[in-house]
Amino acid sequence: MTDRYAVIGNPIEQSKSPLIHTAFARATGQDIDYGKVLGPLGGFAQAVDAFRASGGRGMNVTAPFKLDAFAYATDLAPSAQMAGAVNAMKFEGDRVYAENFDGVGLVRDVVHNLAYPIAGKRVLVLGAGGATRGALLPMLAQSPAELVIVNRTVAKAEELAALGQQHQSGQVPVQGLGYDQLDGRGFDMVFNASSSSLTAELPPIRASVFAAGALAYDLTYGKGLTPFLKLAQEAGVTHLADGVGMLAEQAAEAFLWWRGVRPDTQDVIRLLTVPLV
Ligand code: NDP
Numbered sequence: 036m037t038d039r040y041a042v043i044g045n046p047i048e049q050s051k052s053p054l055i056h057t058a059f060a061r062a063t064g065q066d067i068d069y070g071k072v073l074g075p076l077g078g079f080a081q082a083v084d085a086f087r088a089s090g091g092r093g094m095n096v097t098a099p100f101k102l103d104a105f106a107y108a109t110d111l112a113p114s115a116q117m118a119g120a121v122n123a124m125k126f127e128g129d130r131v132y133a134e135n136f137d138g139v140g141l142v143r144d145v146v147h148n149l150a151y152p153i154a155g156k157r158v159l160v161l162g163a164g165g166a167t168r169g170a171l172l173p174m175l176a177q178s179p180a181e182l183v184i185v186n187r188t189v190a191k192a193e194e195l196a197a198l199g200q201q202h203q204s205g206q207v208p209v210q211g212l213g214y215d216q217l218d219g220r221g222f223d224m225v226f227n228a229s230s231s232s233l234t235a236e237l238p239p240i241r242a243s244v245f246a247a248g249a250l251a252y253d254l255t256y257g258k259g260l261t262p263f264l265k266l267a268q269e270a271g272v273t274h275l276a277d278g279v280g281m282l283a284e285q286a287a288e289a290f291l292w293w294r295g296v297r298p299d300t301q302d303v304i305r306l307l308t309v310p311l312v
Pocket residue numbers: 137161162163164165166167186187188189191228229230231232233236237238239254255256278279281282283285
């Protein structure tokens with residue numbers, strides 16, 4: 036019998052997850068059906084209950100339901116606990132196992148696909164929302180030389196920095212700052228994990244944040260050359276990337292978790308890539 040999976044969100048039409056998982060299933064010979072569920076605002080639990088009752092085996096979760104899924108789950112993996120949010124669920128009887136694969140997907144894209152080791156690098160992350168929270172431990176596990184988080188609302192950056200310090204007993208220095216505290220410092224890797232690119236805005240950084248040979252990575256995907264990537268390009272940065280690989284890699288992690296097979300992501304990344312021009 037075909038196993039059923041779906042992504043739930045609101046809105047949901049834009050989601051690439053059905054395309055990605057259907058491609059993974061075809062490539063790995065897995066017999067699954069992957070659909071979209073438009074979850075009513077305020078009606079997440081009922082929508083998931085109905086999907087489970089109809090035989091659903093697992094779901095991806097996208098905005099605005101990642102916190103609802105956190106509350107709905109019975110068994111939270113450490114990644115979900117740390118992120119305070121859930122992006123994948125697996126249903127087994129009355130148990131709801133929950134994960135957050137965004138952070139591990141980002142790290143895998145950078146280290147494996149882009150072949151850009153994080154170990155020993157000076158890393159700057161812009162933004163202190165859910166994506167940064169999820170990426171925090173997977174990034175620190177790579178042993179960068181330092182990790183600096185900057186955010187408009189400085190308290191959120193400070194909170195995440197304290198959390199990061201606490202989880203790895205201070206081996207990697209982690210700082211939470213405001214944008215005006217960067218003081219001309221340069222970094223080997225700069226991640227735009229703010230949502231500024233969704234509205235074509237530039238976070239308040241200067242070109243000096245990009246050290247020689249730096250990687251500039253915008254987690255937002257499908258927007259071409261965002262103002263952040265454009266600034267990097269104008270500063271002479273040649274390693275530019277958006278979050279399409281992160282999207283594909285978090286999906287591959289969920290697929291592996293559900294099906295026990297790791298799909299190759301290259302075809303999907305190629306299919307979904309919007310040129311950075
Ligand atoms: P959140 O809403 O949780 O956080 C948004 C963050 O962006 C906050 O830190 C906010 O600052 C900051 N911000 C918003 N607008 C601006 C601006 N104009 N200038 C500077 N900072 C700004 O979002 P998420 O963390 O969930 O997502 C962040 C981005 O990452 C999104 O664009 C999302 O699409 C992308 N993403 C990509 C994924 C992928 O697979 N490629 C997966 C997950 C996310 P403040 O706190 O001060 O308001």
